[in-house]
Amino acid sequence: MRNIAITTILAGAILVILGLLMLAAAGRELSWRLPGDIHLRGRNWSFYFPIATCVVISLLLTALLNIIGRFLRR
Incomplete structure (x- = not known):
């Protein structure tokens, strides 16, 4: 059960970081x-x-x- 919790927390952290990167890149012309x-x-x-x-x-x-x-x- 502990492994599932750690995996879920890591997946959530990765999604948060990805979301922040997308917000930062929204105003820029990234090709x-x-x-x-x-x-x-x-x-x-x-x-x-x-x-x-x-x-x-x-x-x-x-x-x-x-x-x-x-x-x-x-």
Whole structure:
């Protein structure tokens, strides 16, 4: 039961930090369009698929979860 409580507290803390970062970034023009993202435009349509952005976010989340996992194992 203690592990569930710690995991819930950590998840809540991460969500609070993420929310604060989103509030701080709301007024700024942050461009997540990285080289490697696909952006196609036609006359009446547009298609955007952020492949490079997905890879970067995946790497960051993997590193973060590994760090959290190491702290929980102690």
